[in-house]
Amino acid sequence: MSALAPTIEAFFTQRLIAQRDASPRTIAAYRDTLRLLLAFIYDRTGIPPSRLDIGDVDAALIGAFLTHLETVRGNSVRTRNARLAAIRSLFGYAAIRHPEHAELIQRVLAIPTKRTTRPDVSFLTPTEIDALLATPETDTWIGRRDHTLLVLLIQTGLRVSELTALLCSDIHLGVGAHVRCHGKGRKDRATPLTAQTVSVLLAWEHEHSGSPADPLFLSRRRGPLSTDAVEWLVTKHATTAAATCPPLRNKTVTPHVLRHTAAMQLLNAGVDSSVIALWLGHESIATTQVYLHADLALKEQALARTTPPNTKPGRYRPPDQLLAFLEAL
Numbered sequence: 001m002s003a004l005a006p007t008i009e010a011f012f013t014q015r016l017i018a019q020r021d022a023s024p025r026t027i028a029a030y031r032d033t034l035r036l037l038l039a040f041i042y043d044r045t046g047i048p049p050s051r052l053d054i055g056d057v058d059a060a061l062i063g064a065f066l067t068h069l070e071t072v073r074g075n076s077v078r079t080r081n082a083r084l085a086a087i088r089s090l091f092g093y094a095a096i097r098h099p100e101h102a103e104l105i106q107r108v109l110a111i112p113t114k115r116t117t118r119p120d121v122s123f124l125t126p127t128e129i130d131a132l133l134a135t136p137e138t139d140t141w142i143g144r145r146d147h148t149l150l151v152l153l154i155q156t157g158l159r160v161s162e163l164t165a166l167l168c169s170d171i172h173l174g175v176g177a178h179v180r181c182h183g184k185g186r187k188d189r190a191t192p193l194t195a196q197t198v199s200v201l202l203a204w205e206h207e208h209s210g211s212p213a214d215p216l217f218l219s220r221r222r223g224p225l226s227t228d229a230v231e232w233l234v235t236k237h238a239t240t241a242a243a244t245c246p247p248l249r250n251k252t253v254t255p256h257v258l259r260h261t262a263a264m265q266l267l268n269a270g271v272d273s274s275v276i277a278l279w280l281g282h283e284s285i286a287t288t289q290v291y292l293h294a295d296l297a298l299k300e301q302a303l304a305r306t307t308p309p310n311t312k313p314g315r316y317r318p319p320d321q322l323l324a325f326l327e328a329l
Helices: 004-019 024-045 059-071 077-097 099-109 126-133 141-156 160-164 195-208 227-241 246-250 255-268 273-280 285-294 296-304 321-328
Strands: 178-182 188-192
Touching: 004 024, 004 077, 024 059, 024 077, 059 077, 059 099, 077 099, 126 141, 126 227, 126 246, 141 160, 141 195, 141 227, 141 255, 160 178, 160 227, 160 255, 227 255, 255 273
Parallel strands: none
Antiparallel strands: 178 188
């Protein structure tokens, strides 16, 4: 076994698990990155992963891997940068264990992240929300489950992973009704519930009749819903709702879009962005600023409070008939 293999094993067992106590999601993300990288190197060089040495994995090879992610696998720039972050973390650890490869490691650590544009935040209007919530057939068990799930997503803005991890004991419907979740970055938070959401959840709780340790939302087979299943059912109901609400045809509705919708509802209600950051479980208030950019109505209100400059429109007149002809082409 080469020097790279025990370094990777120690990176996971000693650095990520023992020293950093990384979450299972972080470990899985780093694992998947290295599996893709090792498979790419094997296809490119023919060297089995267990026989790779640190000197075999240079900056040029990793650069080719990052290009492969975008051009062949069709990954976004954000995914490419996330893969690079995992590789940097590994090589930062390798720098301590293998100072003899310091120059090669520094070249890898110097690979820059690629800049990316931030798209406009997509969210649903009140009319689109009503159309979506009216889609599930509430005369069936699956329809009532989906309706409850959509109501909870739109009102609380939970991440899809937080939603699927909810247990019956996480819902508190008495005085001070709220839902508790274990969010990203190991942050626990409680999100208050409106009276309408409470009434929907009370009906679902009565029908569910599960123990406190049971998942709040079950699949047809009475197991917990997966994130893929939630993605699928949101897309299904959005497609159906588009038949009666044409604006939905131009939107790709996902659970994360419903999270954006919850944030925009709070913003339009005049809630401060710092409170919205706490509501959504954001690490930094800067993350919440994207909703300010997306709210055109808020910008129009700001414009209405300003005084327009005292100016008159001017008109260009070409100095010659031939120039006028050329300008008109």
